[in-house]
Amino acid sequence: MLKDNWKELSLKARKIYEDSLHETLKLFPFDEETLKEFQKLPSAIGTSVTDFGAPASSPIEEYKRVLPNKTAEITETDPYDLVQLIKKGKYSCMEVLNAYFHAAIIASKLTNCVYEFLPQESLKVAKYLDDNFDELKDKLPLFGLPFSIKEMIPFVNRSVTHGSLCYLDRVVDYNADIVEILLKSGANAFVRTTNPQSLMMLECESYTHGRTVNPFNSTLTCGGSSGGEGALNGIGGSAIGLGSDIGGSIRCPSAFNGIYGLRLTVGRLPTGDYMSCQMGSEAILSVTGPLTRSLDLLELFTKTIIDSKPWTIDPTLASIEWKPEPKDKEFKIGILSHDGVVAPHPPVKRALNLVKEKLMELDNVEVFEFTPYDHARAQKIITSLYFEDGGADTKNTLLDTGEPMCEQTKWALGNENVKPLTFPEQWKLNIEKQKYRKEYLKYWNQFEADAIIAPVFPGPAAKHRTAKYWGYTSQWNLLDYPVLVFPVTKVDLDLDHPDSEYKPLNDIDEFTYKQYDSAKSFENAPVCLGAVGLRNTEEKLITIGKILRDIN
Amino acid sequence: MLKDNWKELSLKARKIYEDSLHETLKLFPFDEETLKEFQKLPSAIGTSVTDFGAPASSPIEEYKRVLPNKTAEITETDPYDLVQLIKKGKYSCMEVLNAYFHAAIIASKLTNCVYEFLPQESLKVAKYLDDNFDELKDKLPLFGLPFSIKEMIPFVNRSVTHGSLCYLDRVVDYNADIVEILLKSGANAFVRTTNPQSLMMLECESYTHGRTVNPFNSTLTCGGSSGGEGALNGIGGSAIGLGSDIGGSIRCPSAFNGIYGLRLTVGRLPTGDYMSCQMGSEAILSVTGPLTRSLDLLELFTKTIIDSKPWTIDPTLASIEWKPEPKDKEFKIGILSHDGVVAPHPPVKRALNLVKEKLMELDNVEVFEFTPYDHARAQKIITSLYFEDGGADTKNTLLDTGEPMCEQTKWALGNENVKPLTFPEQWKLNIEKQKYRKEYLKYWNQFEADAIIAPVFPGPAAKHRTAKYWGYTSQWNLLDYPVLVFPVTKVDLDLDHPDSEYKPLNDIDEFTYKQYDSAKSFENAPVCLGAVGLRNTEEKLITIGKILRDIN
Structure with a gap:
């Protein structure tokens, strides 16, 4: 651990970013006009x-304005389709990498979502793939796919x-196992994205990067802790990214x-070497997973990693194909309209109804209202176990x-609930x-539900420094249930009026309620929901995600 | 927790045993001659x-002498075959239960392996099964199978x-999940077996039961902590039993x-409700598994539990079919001849050679010498993590x-290594x-081994109060590798002479070495070995066990 003054260190961190940007612009230069536009952003x-x-x-408006057409042609193609086009020879890996660097550089200036660029490493990979196109294109499922990684994921020499x-x-002198698997599958890590202090x-x-803002509305947060991934993928500057999640961070x-995001069950993807x-600490385990605009790519990406049999290298994993x-x-799909603790904001309520109505139109789907099972208790347990040492x-x-x-x-x-625990106290919490978990499983089994559609957060993206209620995500960390986040709608100035009649249930409900002062404050903010399933049912959640996508 | 004086409590514990014995003898009486012989034992x-x-x-000699022929006809039938015979109608469930009660009562007096009998509960089950023979015999894979359970496994109203x-x-007011699954599969819990103070x-x-002795040589221990299961199944007084294992206890x-015994991978069988x-405490997890004379029954029993999809009721399990x-x-099978810490005794060495030679005769098996990978380090880590509170x-x-x-x-x-830990200390140990685990997996992968044949203990059954070196079992708890124990030979007075030349490597090696003073001290003691595999490869270990059994 360094002991230098934090201000000096923050300058060094900033230099890491700037040096990598400089190097990237040298190796992947903008055309003159774009450079000029970029400088004015x-x-x-x-x-x-x-x-x-x-x-x-x-x-995102600035981004779309400045992004050159040729770049946009690549980066605005559905990233799953893009991989198929690379394999067909329409684009070289180098062209694609060049386009994504340009997109990410612009995105980074607009939202502060990049921790550092990886120009030399990714250039080498792209060149190697292009040089061995005929031999490798059909062998490597992710041939030429640029991907971003959250800063906390070890990347060699960084x-x-x-x-x-x-x-x-x-x-570190190694790549995380998952990064190695992805590289061996033809994917190409090109950028490391920002994450917040302590990740929690x-x-x-x-203080390593400042603040990442939401690309749709910069008065709102991009979320965290995989915040850089969210902003970069949301704006369109990465094809897919790797995040991690212990309380909602993917x-x-x-x-x-x-965008789409998948919080997998503990034991499906290698995370053991993350920092x-x-x-x-093992009482509550973090998991890794993808964030991306493309559900098909999310599936291919996850499947590719699992098909590599990661349990043969990471002993924490279960051998589930x-x-x-x-x-x-x-x-049979349940709708969780309210967790009994904090009420969702109007746009989220509307999204729940939209999805419910869509599902009810389908012949093969039975929809029911899912009543939550004591979610307040889950909050108490998980917040007590996050920091066994009291922080x-x-x-x-x-x-x-x-560092402040x-x-x-x-x-x-x-x-x-955060306080230093003794072992008997921790054991008691583990038993609780x-x-x-056992009670919840029994409760869920009564309904024979395939999935539950639930809010991911009480509102759309929160205003900066107000994302305080974790219950709609950390609930599923405590249970270790997988969740697929999927886009539904965006905030509608005409429809999403605050509910002036609402009587808050408790302090955190009141705080959250008050944040939604007008639809205008959340203008342009996307609204997503989550499909929650029992452990190790990621495949089913993806299929449900596709059904929902395809009714649109 | 009771606060009464331990001597009074021990009398109460003894009364539980005696009352249950009395009740059993009333419901399942011996014939007069057997009763007379029993009383003289x-x-x-x-x-x-x-x-x-x-x-x-x-x-065991006394046991075989006193056991009536009609009883022995049932209890000495391979328990797997017995289940088939019950299903064919050769024996009723009641006849089989009666025979096993008689066998267990005799075994209990001879070795002190029973904590209490369950006459009323099992009578009811046997009657129900017999009354519904036609309907249930083909539906319930374990129809009429009597099984024993280690005392620490919750059984309703006990x-x-x-x-x-x-x-x-x-x-407790419930059965452990696994007991429920077994009952629903037609098996019948008839006796609870002894386990030692603190299970460790x-x-x-x-002080709840005294001391359980080895049925083959009462100067030796039956092992622990599933000691009653070992003795009762070893002598032949149970068809199969359920134990648990956190350091070698199955x-x-x-x-x-x-006998055969299977320590499964964490997450395959429900253990979460054991006491x-x-x-x-979750740093090192206990697992459950069967002990039995019959490898075929061990397989059917384990398969039956897993086929019931126990992960749909126990959220700690992985959905691995x-x-x-x-x-x-x-x-490809490795031979681990010495763990680098404590040398095996002559009978165990001979057993390793016997198995090695047998395997080398097979065309489809490649045998190699497996050099252990720093097993001393594993010992240090696991003994530090067993008692996070220092005990x-x-x-x-x-x-x-x-209670003394x-x-x-x-x-x-x-x-x-046992001392109260702080959380940062425990986290450090978890990281170690x-x-x-990761290093060991990488090391193992170099050999592409399907299994390793290894000692289960340095010697055959230890003399009382000398079973001090856990390394040959707790190694695999730390790694969470499954192990199938299988019988090989017994101590041979002519072949298994102490090695007078041996120079011990360390204190525990010296202590262990000195225990083997003569083959005579271990006369009649069985000698078993273990087949160790990577996580979730129990099926493979059973197949290897069958190959070894069938070359005999």
Whole structure:
């Protein structure tokens, strides 16, 4: 752990970003006109990490305006189709990489979503793939696919900070297993994305990068902790990205940016070598998963990793093969309209109704109202188990450098259930956790439900520093149920009026309720929902996602 | 937790046993001649739990002498074949239950292996099955099979002490999930077997029952902690039994009593509702599994439980179906002759050579010498993680009642690595555990081995209070690898001379070496070995077990 003053370290972090940008622009230069436009763009990257810049109110509009047509032709193609086009020889891997670098560079300035670019590494891979096109195109399922990775995922010769400046010199000498598998499958890691201080927030602020904003509305957060992934994929600057999730960190950024995201069951994808605070803590396990605009790519990507039999290299995994779920069967799907703790905002309520109505039109789907089973109890258990040491390890990362604690970190550590545990206390909480899991399974089995459609967050993307209620995501972490986030609609200024009659149930409900002061505040924000299933039913959730996509 | 004086409680525990015996003899009476012989038998059950009685030197000889022919016809039939015979109508469930009660009553007096009998419950089940023979015999795979269960496994309306008197009033109102599954599959729980104080010993001594001895040689231990299961199944008084294993507790009792035993991978069979000290501790997980004379029954029994899809009721399980492994394929099998810490005794060495030679005769098996990968490190990690509280929870069970600590409990808690951990210390150990697991998997993969044949313990059954080295079993708990224990030979007075030249490598090696003072001390003791596989390869281990059985 570094002991230098945090301000000096933050300058070093910023230099890592700038050097990598500079190198990328040298190897993958813009044409003159685009460069000029790029230089004029409003920036979410300030002069220092405490300066959040002056982002455009709608970064994605600027992005679409500035993105050259030839680039857009590639990056706006559905990323699944793009892989097929590369394999057919329509685009070379190098062309695709070049396009995605340009898209990511523009996205990065507009939203501050990139931690660093990987120009040399990805150039080498793209060249190798192009040079061996005939031999490899049919062997490698992800041939030429550029993908982004959350900063906390080890990448060889790069430092891994997970948002804490004291780790800026922790340069790893290996790739995470999943990164290796993806590279061997023909995918190409081209950029590392931003994540927040300590990773324990549903937003994306840190002293290693500043603040990542939502590409649809910069007064809103992009979500977190896989915030950079959410913003970059949401705007269209990556084909697919890898995030991680211990309380909502894949799902919130997916939902806030209008894309697909998959939180898999523990034990399906290798995560054991990721880095974070409290490393070695096993009471609540983090999982990894993809965020992307393309559901077909999400499936191919996940299937490819599982088809590689990752349990033969990562002993924490279960040897459960990928088994596609047929579309033409009967499904019973529940609707969770309210978790009994915090009421969803009007746009989310509307999205639930939209999906419910769509599902009810289908002959092979039975829809029912799913009543939640004591979700407040789940919150108490999981928040007690997140920080077994009362947060000391997280606090220690700030101690020597003087790095300030972000407001959202304070919020997570300040939860009334966070306190240093003794082992008997932790054992008792583990028993409560197992008991709740068993009761919930029994409860769910009564309905014989294939999936539950539920909010991912009470509202659309939250205003900065207000994403405080985790219950709609951390519920499923406690149960270890997989969730597929899928886009439904966007905030509608005519339809999504605040409910002035609502009487909040409790403090956090009141706080959340008050955030939704007008539809205007959330203008353009995407609205997503989650399909939740029992453990190891990811294949079924994807099929349900496809059914929902295809009724559109 | 009870606070009464331990001596009073031990009398109550003894009364539970005696009442259940009395009731059983009333419902399933011996004929007069057998009763007379039974009454004359030398008893391993003393006048109190601190009196270990005066067992016969070879209990199994007495057992075979006294067991009536008609009883033996049933109980000496291979238990797998027996199930088929019941289904064909050759024996009724009641006849079989009656025979097994008689066998178990005799076995119990000779070895002190029964905690209590379940006459009323099992009578009801047998009657029900017989009354519905035509309808159920083909539906229930385990129709009429009597099975025994280790005392720590919850059985409705019975107290669960796991060897600690303070829990004598902890009467549970449910059956463990696995017991329910077995009952629904037609099996019939008829007896609860002894387990030692705190469960953390490879022997079977407690103040709830006294001491269980080895049926082949009563100067030796039956092993532990599933010690009653080992002795009862080894002598032939149960068709199959359920044990549990966190450091060798299924495997040692199997090996010491010359039977098959299977330690499955975590997550294949439901164990979440078993009871023990340190409940809720998750750093090292206990698993359940069968002990039996019949490999075919072991397979049917395990397959039946997994075919019931136990993951639909127990959320700790992985949904991995049972997939039989074909016999007619190529196998690569390693021989682990020495773990690098403690040398096996001469009979175990001879057994390893016997198996090696047999395997080398087979065309479809490639045999190689497997060099262990730093097993000493595994010992250090697992002994540090067994008692996260330094053993306080175990010690607390003795505090109020004044129950003395058994010598073997003292040994387990006195290990130099046992100390109260802080969370950062435990996290560090978890990281070491995961690192070791990953390294070991990589190491194993180099050999592309299907299985490793290894000792289960340095020697055959240990002399009482000397089973101190756990390394040959706890190694695989740390790695979470499944192990099938299988019988190989028995101690040979002519062949198994002590190695007078051996120079011990360390203190525990010296202690262990000195125990093997003569073959005579271990006369009649069975010698078993274990087939170890990668996680979730139980089916393969069973096939290898069958190959080995069938070359005999």
